[in-house]
Amino acid sequence: MTGTTTLAKDFTIKELLATFVSRQVRDGERVAVGAGLHVPRAGILLAHLTRCPNVRLYVVMTFTNLTKEPRMEPFYTVYDYRPAKWAEGYIIHDDFQEDPRIVSDTFVVGGLQIDKFGNSNLIGVGKDYKHLDFRGPGAVGTLSMAHYVDRYYLFVQSHDKRILVDKCDFISTVGWGQGGSDGRKKLGIPGNGPVYCMTPLCIMDFDETTKHMRLKSVHPGVTVQQVVDNTGFALIIPKDVPVTEGPTEEELRTLRERIDIEGMLRK
Amino acid sequence: MTGTTTLAKDFTIKELLATFVSRQVRDGERVAVGAGLHVPRAGILLAHLTRCPNVRLYVVMTFTNLTKEPRMEPFYTVYDYRPAKWAEGYIIHDDFQEDPRIVSDTFVVGGLQIDKFGNSNLIGVGKDYKHLDFRGPGAVGTLSMAHYVDRYYLFVQSHDKRILVDKCDFISTVGWGQGGSDGRKKLGIPGNGPVYCMTPLCIMDFDETTKHMRLKSVHPGVTVQQVVDNTGFALIIPKDVPVTEGPTEEELRTLRERIDIEGMLRK
Amino acid sequence: MLPERKSLVLDEHAAADWIRDGMTIAIGGFINSSHPMALVRQIIRRGIKNLTVVGAASGGLDLDLLIAAGCVKRLVTTYMGGEHYCPVAPFFRIAAQRGELDIFECDEGMFYCALRAAAQRLPSTPWKAGIGTSFPEINPEIKQYNDPVSGEPMLAIPAIKPDLAIIYAAHSDAFGNVQHVGTGFGDRAMWRAADKTIAQVERVIPNEEVRKNPLATSLVGVDAVVRAPYGSHPFAAPGYYIEDGEHIREYVDAGNAYAKKGDRGPIEAYLEKYILKPKTHEEYLETIGIRRLVALHEY
């Protein structure tokens, strides 16, 4: 948030979310740029181009620094070789398991289901693992990355009761377990659970004591009631719920002119 | 032993031992060319240049094939970068631990002490580990390599009672343990123990049932009594002890003209 | 005279002879890139059954195609999708939902633990991530135990040893010195774990060219080399071509017809047209057409 701090007036919810993501990045970190999710990808690049010139970007199994690139060429997949033109070095995919911290200090996890303690599920929906109602894609690297990084974030592209559930049918990435500030310690795992859950309606965080999900801010035009109506568990609602802060004019310009050239976030 | 099979008449014990080593190599294998020991190094190269064109040679952390090299440039150390000029590919040193079999199918182990069951010691000599009479260099990679390869060989540069002992003060690489054909199985480790022990006086193997060391052949000019007198344990002596077979004329010529240019084996 | 060093180059038929019913086969690449598709199509053409298929981490539609064709009994992978082409691989989804597929459920960290254990000749290797998740429950081969040094809870991930790895790379010499363009994803881990490896490559290059840049040699010695230009099609090949999105969509449409309407017609037509009718990789390429292939340049 250097330079112009005048807030922009006209932006999409996706641009707002990308801005929120960008503000989670700290300069000098290693940051994996998940390619499949446009919003977190744009948000990380926004941080890099506005505030964090020393971030080491992990892009499609290469490390790079893009501050001198006038415009981002599109890269949408984790297998696309074309971004390798920017590479300062390669990471062999199985190397990440030799030291997951090399890849990233932060991570974004999605889910078919996310529960009130931030546990998430990419395995499938149904009561019987052998006869699922809906089989998901699988955990990818989410549980290992989330375990090792300094902090991670939950992100869903739709805010509804099918996704935000009281209890996941299966847990592929553990959040705060069965809750409580020692919810992870009790399991014998490091304390770095999910920090925020980002949705198209709002930002949620976790109550410090119970680690139960709590409304943090609603996006412009969204009411608290709308969030409550679309959430499958009893969300903690604080007295004051601010509106999620949008991009500054500079951030929006950088986003549109250097990162999201094709306008994926404007659709 | 292709081509000329006429045995050479005039050769050194080191050339004889190199020839013996060369006959242990099988074509198509991966073979680590330990650089520090001249005799095994020359022996492996001799096999490669006379019988085994498809061996993958592991030379100073590179893999290569040297059949088209008219003469070997000297390489004596495991850190010398110059042999990299021949490389077809690199092995990062810690990669060997990801799959030791990648490096070699065979290995040669030395020792400060070697006992009657082929256990060997590179740690030190003395009764108390905290107050050794002589501290050795350490195990290097011997125990891991010997564990993983298809078969390994013991090699000492001097045949005397200080080295060939009844019982090692410490075991850095396990041979046949406490003996018996199940001596390794009883420990819960793979069955590939040492095959031969090579010395400047003789070749020894291991009795099939007891896995006790046994005289296999004496080098030209060496008597059985000489071997017995210089061995620190009761060696099994078969009725007939042949003389170790020396190089053919072709082998000796290859050794002298293409491998051991400096005459390290003739000293 | 010393005989010449032996070439390890095989044609696709001779290489496919290495693959038999019931084997454990690792398949290299990553999602929509770098799969040895000439060999995968040979597996289908030959009707090989009951395979345990390992990876890639992450997997893709190459594996889904093998499931569609009825070749797979057991699957070891962390992700089965096609990114923006389809969120979950269609035949995988239905087979999994019906319990018809034996899945070794794991994430990428665990996946490489299992391959590393095999390479290191260890029965298992430890992993910490996964405690508190459903993995030890839905994959009973993963055992929780206490670390012998610290006493803390750990997961033991069992070794998975492929009989054969088939991987795709840009180049190899005739002696099996393979050079990927790009990182090679997790292909090294498969090569280390597997008993044998066949590399299917875009080009066989002279040994002299390998020696010019030994640092680029990603697999120092595979057991056989198969030359198949455009051999990762319809998937991408780093340095050569991008994926054929139109073809992938044709496959996904056939998958969705089955997954959503139970209609196997379109996939049967797909298999017939692209795999069963062409008997060789060259015939497959003719079916795709050179115009389409040359349009898939990298930039």
Next chain:
Amino acid sequence: MLPERKSLVLDEHAAADWIRDGMTIAIGGFINSSHPMALVRQIIRRGIKNLTVVGAASGGLDLDLLIAAGCVKRLVTTYMGGEHYCPVAPFFRIAAQRGELDIFECDEGMFYCALRAAAQRLPSTPWKAGIGTSFPEINPEIKQYNDPVSGEPMLAIPAIKPDLAIIYAAHSDAFGNVQHVGTGFGDRAMWRAADKTIAQVERVIPNEEVRKNPLATSLVGVDAVVRAPYGSHPFAAPGYYIEDGEHIREYVDAGNAYAKKGDRGPIEAYLEKYILKPKTHEEYLETIGIRRLVALHEY
């Protein structure tokens, strides 16, 4: 305006400030090659004490020099010698025989297990080789246990986590993208295991040059870079110079005077002449002399 990307280049004094009494320091290279000697000499010059020194696997006379100078409390290495220059490192030998050195006794396989465990944030990793040897007895930190999957006996090798790795490489850009010439031995394993890494390099190269060959980047981001031409002297530097055998023999002779006759005179003279009197790496190079240095060409 976005600030410029920060240079990570430090001078040898600022880098040496990172090293403190009692730390665990990994030192890269291999036997008589590729040690960050400018930094090692700074450690001695500053009289840093009670270090736990990790590696290299295999170690060499760089570590012996630190022992000679009284900097080392604990040593993690698999081999302490100088190949044909000396079979066992002299100061190491005497200190070990007297029980003055705390040694984490291991072989190369176990050494990398310990570093990998640290990198993977695991308390230990398993290794099979070593069962039936004296290692679990002479290194009680190694625990024998039964594998949770197969029940067979295994050794748990505890994690060893360096606070700092100091490694030598040919090149780095100002942003810590390090490119070794050659394989880099086990330097990657140290870098992954350590909290921070300082790379001492022959040349600092432009970022553009790194980007020309990203495959050559061996350490993708260290924490500091120190430029020290001829900085591995008296040891070899792949692509630049071979070891200075004459100098190494001078050191070994000083070591033998002590090991065989208890005479510390020669080593004290060595330390004074080559380390304590020159205050900087440049002064060290002047002491060695440019004639000697330029004679150590690679071929």
